[in-house]
Amino acid sequence: MKLISLLGASGSIGTQTLDIIRQHPNDFKLAAFSVGKNIDLARKIILEFRPELVSVQTKGDYHIVKAEFPGTKVTYGDEGLIETAVFDKADILVNAVLGSVGLNPTLQAIEAGKTIAIANKETLVTAGHLVLEAARKHQVPLLPVDSEHSAIFQALQGEKDKNIERLILTASGGSFRDRTREELVDVTVEEALNHPNWSMGAKITIDSATMMNKGLEVIEAHWLFNMPYEKIDVLMHKESIIHSMVEFHDSSIIAQLGTPDMRVPIQFALTYPDRLPLPAANRLALAKIGSLHFQEMSFERFRCLEFAYSAGKTGGTMPTVLNAANEAAVAAFLQGKIKFLQIEELIEKALIRHQPIEHPELSLIQEVDKETRQYVHSLL
């Protein structure tokens, strides 16, 4: 029985993690969880899973939940996220919170010796060097939840790093894959949220449409697999059946395939190095699918991908700026304050004005993150 603490239980990855716990009551137990503002769902989760600790975002919600569930320990805010992440009875932290707010809880959980199943890619983008350094120091496994990184992780089982030629991340292309840049000028939030293959949270769906999601994943792969950017490629694959691949020096390529279902990589992170049945997942019927398609990525069409490679290669505080500007710009787009193409304009402006600082400590990363968001807001 593994005891799980889950950050972001009310989100897309969070609810799918709960589904896995529900399907395997003898293997997993929810020990602690956090939500943001969705306390209706928090109530249901408490009643169904009876965890010991719950964290909510605001003090007001804290008082409400505490009064309703006197037998459950309730906490709130950034401190609440940390308390949930380091909850002493949990064996593994599933970090499925959205955004760089997940950084500090991840670092604290690593220090507390927790195994980390990481979905929260913004944490790795904003401060991958700190997370990996801490994980190495405390010998804590960082297990990927993102489907592309899970695919690479699976393809690398039993393989030696020295034999890797390159990593190939596949990209579905998002909601606007087949549109030209001219056709993107007046797209709506609703259209951008209509992803062809995956059902995900709003922010990552917009990131997929701008291709920033793939850019963030390139940086994530750089850290998780200790791979230089020159050896990480992105390939358009519209069916999202091959979740990513590894090419080796002898020209062999190992890929991981499956229907687009995030429960598969989430569950693999929870059962690793073992596997469990996942009855709810659709099995892949390749004969029915018939053919798979691949296409070179265009950096002119998807400018955010170029920004991410460039920020990643520059390093230091540059990826922090990339991530913070993107979080702020996507939030503004979702609120109807800017148009779709302005997301990349704002990110580009934030990147151009920033003078990167090498080897930033946590406090500097937090400062740069905050200052970048303020700058983007000042442009709105």
Ligand SMILES: NC(=O)c1ccc[n+]([C@@H]2O[C@H](COP(=O)([O-])OP(=O)(O)OC[C@H]3O[C@@H](n4cnc5c(N)ncnc54)[C@H](OP(=O)(O)O)[C@@H]3O)[C@@H](O)[C@H]2O)c1
């Ligand atoms: N969705 C996917 O298929 C997928 C795939 C790969 C990787 N990921 C990564 O997984 C992470 C989560 O994505 P998602 O799609 O599950 O997002 P989501 O559906 O938007 O859920 C985000 C979760 O984080 C919580 N949250 C947001 N801001 C918070 C704050 N300031 N304090 C505390 N809690 C906060 C939300 O709480 P409330 O809703 O209660 O406010 C919710 O539980 C992201 O880093 C994403 O890139 C997602």
